[in-house]
Amino acid sequence: MTLPEKSGPTVAHILGSVDRGGVEMRMLEVARALPANGPKLTMVTLTGREGSLAADYRAAGAEIVPIRLSSPWFALKFVAFLRANRIKVVHSHVHLASGFILALATLGGARVRIANFSSDGRPRAEQSLPARAKYAVMRWLLNLFATDIIGISPSTLTVAWKENWRDDPRCRVLMTGFDLDKFSSTGTAHIRDELGIASADPLVLHIGRADIPTKNRDGAIRFFGEYAIANPKGALVFVGRDGADASQSAINRSRWLSLTEQLGVTHRVHFAGERIDVPDLLASADLLLFTSTLEGLPGVLVEARAAGTPVIASDVAGAVHLAKHVEGIQLLSLEYATSVWADAIGDALEDRPTPETRELALRKLRGSELDIDVAVSHFRGLWRT
Known part of the structure; x- marks a missing residue:
């Protein structure tokens, strides 16, 4: 699966789908605000479907690539996709499952591997013993393979990651911007x-x-x-x-x-x-x-x-x-x-x-951290682009 030629480096974003939602709308505005010669976004959707915002993303110059997580061949397909397209930046928005994604991203040759937390809640499944064991493994993988750990507010990092996140130099709060x-x-x-x-x-x-x-x-x-x-x-x-x-x-x-x-x-x-x-x-x-x-x-x-x-x-x-x-x-x-x-x-x-x-x-x-132009500059720094 090879993407079309692009004028800038590709940043692969990992989402369930690009249906209308907070993260999906904010990243769409980022895609629209990126310059023509800047990084290009590819949205990898783990449900295997695209989502209601797919046409809007394409109009903004982004690509949509469904790779179903539940497929027995997901790991091979995902790593092959990253290598075929020489993707060096993977930005994952799928909570603690980002640990698994970023481990694969390392195998796929990505040098910048970002886990982005956007919720203050813990998955309900974490309440069961088998699920707690699975998420413990995900946390271990995330800690091992993430180069950057981002939260959209301090509480998202405290709840989703760990209370002492401020002691980890990889962690920071990055609020997404808005097209004012x-x-x-x-x-x-x-x-x-x-x-x-x-x-x-x-x-x-x-x-x-x-x-x-x-x-x-x-x-x-x-x-x-x-x-x-x-x-x-x-x-x-x-x-x-x-x-x-x-x-x-x-x-x-x-x-x-x-x-x-x-x-x-x-x-x-x-x-x-x-x-x-x-x-x-x-x-x-x-x-x-x-x-x-x-x-x-x-x-x-x-x-x-x-x-x-x-x-x-x-x-x-x-x-x-x-x-x-x-x-x-x-x-x-x-x-x-x-x-x-x-x-x-x-x-x-x-x-x-x-x-x-x-x-x-x-x-x-205007000109605040919530202005899309300011946010895009922060994201580009995060992506090293």
Whole structure:
């Protein structure tokens, strides 16, 4: 399997697929921001399928190479692929399985071998004795073969790797950047028209794939429902797919509708599904409500602030880390009473964003660690390209 000729060195990124998700979207923006004569990205997908973002990656100049991990010939195929294409940089995003990947990358001749952690959670499988033994081997391999160990926030390295990661010179925190130019448009009146929400009514957004239970849509509905008791106007809009498939989506939607009926807000809660116009949605919103129970580095908080939209967020470690770098993020514990969240929503919506405050928020992010141009320079240093 030989890749087309490229003008720059190839960096192989290892992912399950390139479906829409946090890591996948951020690396797509990196691919778009790389110069024509710079490194070229190849996304090796371990599920054996490409993913919904494959066409976008190709348009950005990247390649998609499915090599199924469950194949009995995976190791041979992967090593042969690296050697045939003389790939010297392997950047793996598959948690502790990166240990196995980077061991093979060494056999394949890669000189730069990066393990990138993006989640604060441990795999559920690690709870069983056989799985703990397997992950112990993966940790040993990762420690042996990784040249660099990256986390998108301090907590991802603490939880996923080890508490004393700061003592390891290979470890560092590297936040992925955002294409801030996408958030400079203000032509968003059509969004409210489409959703049937008057311009005078507050619009609260919740963004996240509901097939990931930690996104906690139920909590968002409860908090908004409490807010709605004293506030007859305003709508809550969910953005993101409702489930991994049609069956799960139907089950989830039924549960949410039942909850909205109990709270008397069914007519005020909208399900917009998976969207590609998130910048316009955020520019139309008055508040982003983030209720996740677990998140490595919630990029949607940065996107909201780039659009000048205030944020109320659960105080998960990734959000706490971002709040140190980005203004306009209010943190609340999920253990607080529902009324505390409702009051915070009400207070935030009393001072709705204006074009001037939106532009100021965007300006403050430019040139920061979260600006895509700054992030790309960091990645190129990491890849030695």
